[in-house]
Amino acid sequence: xxxxxxxxxxxxxxxxxxxxxxxxxxxxxxxxxxxxxxxxxxxxxxxxxxxxxxxxxxxxxxxxxxxxxxxxxxxxxxxxxxxxxxxxxxxxxxxxxxxxxxxxxxxxxxxxxxxxxxxxxxxxxxxxxxxxxxxxxxxxxxxxxxxxxxxxxxxxxxxxxxxxxxxxxxxxxxxxxxxxxxxxxxxxxxxxxxxxxxxxxxxxxxxxxxxxxxxxxxxxxxxxxxxxxxxxxxxxxxxxxxxxxxxxxxxxxxxxxxxxxxxxxxxxxxxxxxxxxxxxxxxxxxxxxxxxxxxxxxxxxxxxxxxxxxxxxxxxxxxxxxxxxxxxxxxxxxxxxxxxxxxxxxxxxxxxxxxxxxxxxxxxxxxxxxxxxxxxxxxxxxxxxxxxxxxxxxxxxxxxxxxxxxxxxxxxxxxxxxxxxx
Numbered sequence: 001x002x003x004x005x006x007x008x009x010x011x012x013x014x015x016x017x018x019x020x021x022x023x024x025x026x027x028x029x030x031x032x033x034x035x036x037x038x039x040x041x042x043x044x045x046x047x048x049x050x051x052x053x054x055x056x057x058x059x060x061x062x063x064x065x066x067x068x069x070x071x072x073x074x075x076x077x078x079x080x081x082x083x084x085x086x087x088x089x090x091x092x093x094x095x096x097x098x099x100x101x102x103x104x105x106x107x108x109x110x111x112x113x114x115x116x117x118x119x120x121x122x123x124x125x126x127x128x129x130x131x132x133x134x135x136x137x138x139x140x141x142x143x144x145x146x147x148x149x150x151x152x153x154x155x156x157x158x159x160x161x162x163x164x165x166x167x168x169x170x171x172x173x174x175x176x177x178x179x180x181x182x183x184x185x186x187x188x189x190x191x192x193x194x195x196x197x198x199x200x201x202x203x204x205x206x207x208x209x210x211x212x213x214x215x216x217x218x219x220x221x222x223x224x225x226x227x228x229x230x231x232x233x234x235x236x237x238x239x240x241x242x243x244x245x246x247x248x249x250x251x252x253x254x255x256x257x258x259x260x261x262x263x264x265x266x267x268x269x270x271x272x273x274x275x276x277x278x279x280x281x282x283x284x285x286x287x288x289x290x291x292x293x294x295x296x297x298x299x300x301x302x303x304x305x306x307x308x309x310x311x312x313x314x315x316x317x318x319x320x321x322x323x324x325x326x327x328x329x330x331x332x333x334x335x336x337x338x339x340x341x342x343x344x345x346x347x348x349x350x351x352x353x354x355x356x357x358x359x360x361x362x363x364x365x366x367x368x369x370x371x372x373x374x375x376x377x378x379x380x381x382x383x384x385x386x387x388x389x390x391x392x393x394x395x396x397x398x399x400x401x402x403x404x405x406x407x408x409x410x411x412x413x414x415x416x417x418x419x420x421x422x
Contacts, residue, residue: 042126042164047117050087056123063089065396073400074100086112090399103400111402114163115392121164130158130165131172133245137252145184147386151177155252167391174389174406175239176250179231179321181387182352182411184253185209188386196410201379204350204413207316212254228258228293232310232320234301234340236263239323241270244288251292260293264304269296300335305343313347320344322353323406324360328367337371345375345414352411354385356403365410380411 049055051063063082070079072092081097083090086109091097103109134156137143144150148170152160160166181187183205191197197205211229231250233239240263251259263269271278277298284296297304304310326332327341344351355361361382368376389405 085109302339
């Protein structure tokens with residue numbers, strides 16, 4: 001289904017636009033109306049190179065890291081053999097590769113091949129017209145948040161006809177648009193039982209949307225409407241380094257709202273001149289424009305919470321996001337599942353978290369529920385994120401572990417009303 005707008009009214013046309021694009025492209029090529037494709041246009045064939053002999057030094061270095069650090073899943077020995085399907089080192093020897101039936105049956109070689117060609121495309125030096133993002137949304141056009149394709153179309157993005165363009169753009173936009181999809185009045189996530197949003201989740205989102213859509217609440221006065229929306233991103237890393245024009249795509253979804261993005265964590269601020277993460281005893285403020293501000297806090301959230309730096313919290317104005325936090329991961333659980341989680345739940349504001357895959361997210365949610373179950377309400381049951389990245393990634397320490405950023409999402413909040421025994 002495709003949504004078209006005419007004088008502000010939606011018109012539905014039951015057709016597969018991707019199929020139509022490909023058919024029209026074939027016809028135009030056949031009639032000589034289009035120039036022949038450039039040899040620089042990305043294809044699976046011209047973007048495939050074994051990482052050991054890659055034209056990119058970065059990928060040759062990653063191949064060396066895999067050989068030095070990863071272990072063969074069959075023999076447990078070092079990795080010395082490059083999978084001919086994916087072009088990535090995966091096994092100790094050809095014999096081990098041939099004997100790994102689970103690897104071949106899982107379809108992982110093809111996914112690893114996609115990860116390979118996406119990385120080569122980003123380093124190919126080709127033009128990237130898909131990064132020319134649109135500006136303000138016209139008031140007579142409605143944004144459709146059903147999926148990536150309809151979002152791109154109704155926002156007027158460059159027509160992305162290939163998987164390479166989608167991979168490059170969705171990885172970058174997954175962070176702001178995931179936030180936008182949760183907050184938007186036409187969110188793709190509906191109320192239980194058909195959707196993942198719980199009744200408590202509906203209450204939290206209704207409060208936030210009251211602030212985000214002031215034109216619908218003009219008869220009611222509120223100080224919330226005079227304050228910026230505060231989006232706290234805890235454990236911020238790569239998302240804190242995204243350019244302003246990328247995060248501006250979130251603000252364009254709510255054109256009447258001022259937004260403050262608070263990046264919190266030891267890796268939240270990267271000094272490009274020093275080429276290192278830096279810490280600061282005071283917040284680092286960067287104003288993108290009059291409607292969007294970045295504020296970097298380079299310590300743990302509970303430190304600022306205990307100092308009351310963020311007080312008062314307001315469920316109408318404040319929302320928290322933790323992208324791939326690793327609540328249950330051995331290396332990061334101690335940092336999350338103590339003072340930081342207790343401080344988060346004390347805010348009584350909505351908290352949303354994402355995972356690299358379903359298992360990763362459910363493990364995190366189980367850790368939170370098992371530790372703080374009586375102190376929280378679920379707002380959103382774990383579900384596949386409509387606006388997760390489509391770009392496949394791999395873990396260099398375990399090259400058979402493939403994932404996508406923000407693939408699954410869930411939400412919870414500190415319990416507002418505690419049961420009273422009578």
